[in-house]
Amino acid sequence: MIVIKSQEEIELMSQAGAITAQILEDLYKVIEPGISTKDIDEFVEENILNNNMIPAFKGYNGFPASTCVSINQEVVHGIPTKKRILRKGDIVSVDVGTIYKGYYSDAARTYPVGEVDESAQKLIRTTMECFYKGLEFCRPGYRLSDVSHAIQKHAEENGFSVVRDFVGHGIGTSMHEAPQVPNYGVPGRGPRLVPGMALAIEPMVNEGTYQVEVLEDNWTVVTKDGKRSAHYENTVVITESEPMLLTV
């Protein structure tokens, strides 16, 4: 069942989202060669707690950290550790979730570590553009798969592929609510979008094959061919007109 949010609920989600957005913005200054993925996690967790919010990922199905930090061929759900040091030329995806008074926000960015090659720049840029292509259909009158289709089309037009095994989701009083939001599919299918729906839309775009696998830690998702992957996510609310972006 898709839960339609009231104005009051959207307000609480947007307070959570504002902190998530600020932290993701601040990370552009924090991320540099030589820091560990755990350093990123500590920075994010401290900022979430300082704002009197709860890190949504910590303890979620046993996940041990406040952020998912995924380098290069890692797609999502990388576990922060002191042992993983960022090197110049890497790309790193950071996924952050916050809870305020029981309401969730969820967003992700992919950052270049120092100077990165042209293909990495294009991958990061295209993944963000995919989100905004999907956002154009986040209005009443469209169906959910219109969003999915727009994301897939833009990724593939740019020579990339979209991950199938992991998808976006509804969000509200829990991190994952109905509906699932795939980043691929034919248009014109699925539920009609109506005001008050809150969706975490999160293209995961790969340089090579769309196929992925999960490592032995049971969390880290990597591309099957070892090529790089980027992730871009925001929490979005459907309104009567322009969609609201809660995490930008």
Ligand code: MG
């Ligand atoms: Mg998400």
